[in-house]
Amino acid sequence: MKYSLLLIALSACALVANTPKSAQTIGDYDKINSIETQVLDIDTKVTSVETQVSDMDTKVNSVERKLASMESTVSKIKQTKEEPKEEQVLKEDLDIRISVVGQGVAPMNTSSPAQAYALAKRAATADAYRLIAEKVKGVRIDGQDLIKNMMVKRSTIRTSVKAMVRNANVVETTFKEGLCEVEMEIVLSHAQFSY
Amino acid sequence: MRSRDGNRSLTRTIFLLILLNSFVLLEAKEFLISYRYVIKDATLYNEELYISNSMQKCLGKPQKSLTLTSYKNNDLKETIEKNSQEFIDFIHKLGLSVEHKEKTTNHINRSTTILTLKTTCFKVDFNDNFARIAPLK
Known part of the structure; x- marks a missing residue:
């Protein structure tokens, strides 16, 4: 052109x-x-x-x-x-590290921010312990639905866990906007379970 | 001039005095401690720490110990009260039993978590300004 x-x-x-x-x-x-x-x-x-x-x-x-x-x-x-992910099995030569993050909040009627932090941390620690117990031991789940005239009147789910947790370590603690997060880990070795 | 026997009795007295003094300074006691706290809906609901003198001798060997700064009168309750966070962290390391219950009704969730240290015997050594606390197992 x-x-x-x-x-x-x-x-x-x-x-x-x-x-x-x-x-x-x-x-x-x-x-x-x-x-x-x-x-x-x-x-x-x-x-x-x-x-x-x-x-x-x-x-x-x-x-x-x-x-x-x-x-x-x-x-x-x-x-x-x-490829399905290989399930973690506790082997003699290999330890399993379980890591969880527990969350907790401070009660409404705290006298100081320091107290709020301490109480929220305690709640978060308990939550982390519960998560570890759930991961290691498992959860019991019960469900119940009440149906009347072909309609669900009440739906109930109950979960429970009971365990003993020892040697769990706190890795990190963060506190932001009233929510406390505690990262906790536990190392499981074969020797702990072999009697 | 002093006799040999007189010197011996003096040495014995001094030795006994030192021994008595060391017993006074290094006093070992046994305590029974239990701890329990309840979390409801992610909020701390109740916390209890029970400390009492052991009425009978505890069995077992002392495990890994914790050293705390002690205060006058060798009072364990006061010592723990002043170092509560440190002691509770130590208790957590020993192991706690976890009991968790959760109920969801019509998509409304309620949960309760209870962490408990079952009554455990602790050997406590009071020394000048320190208290060494070790669980017996």
Whole structure:
């Protein structure tokens, strides 16, 4: 397009050169000038289009890269779904580390922020102990639904756990906006269970 | 001039005095301690720590001990009261029995967790300004 317009301009110039000087009028010169300005305009437009095209190219490349990475993650997820996770079994040479995060809140009627923190921490510690007991020993669950005239009147779920937890360690304690979180862990070894 | 017997009695008296003094300074006692706290709906509801002198000799060997700064009269209750957080952390390490119950009725949840240290005998050594507390097992 650019070259064709240049050719037209050149041919116009040649025509102007070939015509006798007597035939050249002020109107012809004006036409040539206008064509030249048009050609320059077209040139600038072509360069802007070229830059736009190069920008588009880079965008397309980045999108392609993203697509490739997404495809790889999807394939990884598929693989993990296909392969069932091996259940943790307490082996003689391998310890199991169980980590939990217990949560607790301070009561409403505390005399100071320090007391609130201490009480919330105690509640969070108890929650962490409960979570450890649930993970190690398991939970007993009972459910009961009362249905009257084809409608659920009352739905009750009871869970309970009873265990003895020893050698649990507090890893981290955080207190934010009245909520205390205690990260606790316990290491289970084969020797603890073999009598 | 003193006789040999006189010197011996003096040495014996000094030795007995030192022995008596050491007994006074290093006094070992046995205490029965139990601890229990209740959490209701993620909030501390009740906490109890019972300390009493043991009426009879406890069996078992002292385990890993905790040293606390003791106060006048060798009072364990006061010592623990002044170092409560440290002592409770120590109790947690010993092991607590967990009892948790949760009830969800029509999507409204209520929970109760009870942590208990069953009555355990502790040997307590009072020394000048320190009390060494060790559970017996």
